Amino acid sequence: MLQFVRELRQLATGQTATEFASNRILCLAVEKLFINLGEAAFRVGEVRAGAMPDIPWRRIIGLRNLLAHGYEQVAHEVLFKTIAEDLPALESALVRWVDRLETT
Secondary structure (H helix, E strand, O other): OOOHHHHHHHHHOOOOHHHHHHHHHHHHHHHHHHHHHHHHHHHHHHHHHHHOOOOOHHHHHHHHHHHHHOOHHHHHHHHHHHHHHHHEEEEEEEHHHHHHHHOO
C-alpha cells in the first residue's frame, strides 16, 4: 500500500489540477494505482485493519469500488485533490504501521 501511495504522489508532483485532469494517460495510471491501493486495503482484512484506526480503510476500499465499477463517474479533479490533501497523512500512517510491523 505504501508503494502505491508514493507512486500516486510522485505522478501528481509538479502538476496543476487542470494539467492533471487533461492528461488522459496520467489519469488512467492514477485510477489504476487507486484501484490497486483499494484492493490491497481490502486484503489487509478487518482484524488487522482494526489495529490501525487512523487509516481510512473503508474510504480507500470505497474509492476502489467506485473506480472499478463506476468509471463514468470519475472526476479527475477529485482524484488530484485526494492525492494532494489526503495521501500525505495516509503515507505517514502507513509508515508508522510498517514500522510497527517490523519491530514486532
